[in-house]
Amino acid sequence: MKKYLIALAGVFALGTAALTTQASAASYKVEKGDTLWSISQDEEVSVKDLKKLNNLSSDIIVPKQKLNTGKNEEKSYKIKKGDTLYKIATEKGVSVGDLKAINGLAGDTIYVGQTLALTGDKVEAASTQQVEPKAANPVAAAPAKSAAQQQPSTQPSSGKTMTVTATAYTPNCAGCSGVTATGVNVKANPHMKLIAVDPSVIPLGSKVWVEGYGTAIAADTGGAIKGHKIDLLMPNNSQANSWGVRTVTIKVLN
The missing domain is CATH 2.40.40.10 (RlpA-like domain)
Incomplete structure (x- = not known):
């Protein structure tokens, strides 16, 4: 499924830009030791919804079984001004290492307009098409944060x-x-x-x-x-x- 976002800019000038996101229903492959409850916590979906989405009449699941989690999984992301690999990885729930491996990146430099694959699936222009630095503005890579720095430091407002x-x-x-x-x-x-x-x-x-x-x-x-x-x-x-x-x-x- 493709979604198109058309932006209008300027009082006398009209410009259009299309931003395409490919999505598909996300699934979870059951591993040994998994329970519906543990999967519901990892995937942030209730046990009741998991059972409804997968037509389960009981809590019994088996290894290698695939469960529909009801989420949409993005396949690609188009880089915009201000993005860094760390920022994209954090927002999309993947690691910087995986992003670099999936897209064949040797360093942390990325460019505005470049398309990155978010999964192992082949995405057009994600890893094979090189964007020339002269034709695009390079985005500076942010230094990787340590595990301690990534921990939330601000208390939730409620609770x-x-x-x-x-x-x-x-x-x-x-x-x-x-x-x-x-x-x-x-x-x-x-x-x-x-x-x-x-x-x-x-x-x-x-x-x-x-x-x-x-x-x-x-x-x-x-x-x-x-x-x-x-x-x-x-x-x-x-x-x-x-x-x-x-x-x-x-x-x-x-």
Whole structure:
């Protein structure tokens, strides 16, 4: 499906420009350990909608099964003034590395009018057509941000505010099964934003903004997690040790 945007500019002059975005229904391929609940959190769609979109009468899913998430997936993006690879990657939900690999880019320089592929599908002029610098204005590449810099630093305006003690754990910690109290396989999803909580303080399933960590889902419990204590999922020991023990502000968003 193609959408055309026509812009009118000037009082006495009329100009038109067409901006084309190719979209298709996005799907998710079920992996071992996935549940409808974990997929709904990753894809930001409710379990009820997932079941309705895929005509499911139960919560049973199997590996390699493809689920319609109801989203539109953009295939390409036309660069405009002020864009950087980092900005595009952040807005479109892909990494800078993937953008460069998909489009055969050796560096971070991009040009106004250039078309970038957002997926592995072949997109006309995305990676084969070179835009001459003389015919286009180069867009300066922004320096890559560290993981800490990418974390949200501004508190959400709404939500119940608390001060808690926050520790960190990994999917492979000693005594950990790799599956949370709500059935999420964290070994299969080590980069998921997830926290362990005391359900009497923070209900399981709540979305929680954590200072220095971002917005996570309360999807696990722990024997030592009582009262105003939380445990943050980290993908590896290095990041867990770097976090250590902190006193942070959180906001329960729902």
